[in-house]
Amino acid sequence: MHLAVLLAASMLSCGCGAMMTSGIGSPFGRSARVGEYVATLISTQEPYVPSLHRNPENDRFRIGLLLHPVDGGAPLRLIPIASGLRHSDYRNSARVLGWDGRHVWFVGQDIGAYDLRARRLVRLEDLRRANRGLDGLWQNARYGFGRRLQITSHDYRQEYEVEPETLRAAPAVGLRRPSGLEAIRATLGGPAADQYRRRPGPIEGVERVTALRNKAGLDSTIALRRVDASGKEMWTVETGIADLDQVLPDARQIALVGRRVAVPNKVQEPVLAIVDVETGRLAAHSLWQR
DSSP states (O other): OHHHHHHHHHHHHHTSSOSOOOOOBEEEEEEEEETTEEEEEEEEEOOOOOOTTOOGGGOOEEEEEEEEETTSOOOOOOEEEEEEEOGGGTTTTOEEEEEOSSEEEEESSSEEEEETTTTEEEOHHHHHHHTGGGTTTSTTOEEEESSSEEEEOTTSOOEEEEOTTTOOEEEOSSOOOOOHHHHHHHHHTSOOOHHHHSSOOBOTTSTTEEEEESSSSTTOOEEEEEEOTTSOEEEEEEOOOSEEEEEEOOSSEEEEEEEOOOOTTSOOOEEEEEEETTTOOEEEEEOOBO
16 A cells, blocks of 8 residues: 555656546447538547546546548548536537538537538637627527527527528527427437347348348347349448447448447447448448547
């Protein structure tokens, strides 16, 4: 015990190794197809000084936005969104909302977006500047998404849609309020893909493409297969995903989010696999950010 105290004091006094490096960033919430990208929020624990009586409540995290091109290219550089957050600041709210043709909208600690055209972040203060007569709207607002960002006041009396080019919030007419179940799904980031986890089958919305297990057993992985109109196999590709969490179907590129085969005493690696429907070409990316 005394030796541990002396070692800790020595480290703190010399500053050598006392500050731990950042943790590995991991995906948070559900990914979303946004234009020609797949968007994923990444949560990373910030560096901290080790102590003998460390309190996890003091841990702080940062959130970033990761965008992978659906053509299989390298992801854009991780886009910082917020930092210095407690886990409770974002664990029940952070999510990708949608794509309005220009912006990737998300909730981190607050509402925000990434303007893909201008390559810049849009923050809550930008929305306030563009909507000076709506100062009371943002407190406890509810956010949804159709073709544009939808904002509903906390008392449900005001409903707006944000115009992508100007960021002006215009009164919306006839926005359908989600049912209780839909609201829960929206908060969680969309309907679950449970149908693909243990019972692979046809990929909904993509003609003649099927998900299947390559073999029986805990180390099996998901493969995709496409056949032509006569039933002849066009291609089969192994995705490397053992546990499938999400499928983002598209007529041109199918994106699958999941985890690689479990390795004893290690956390399963999260992975994004993008398959070109025409050729079967696979682009696989780790969702760990070091």
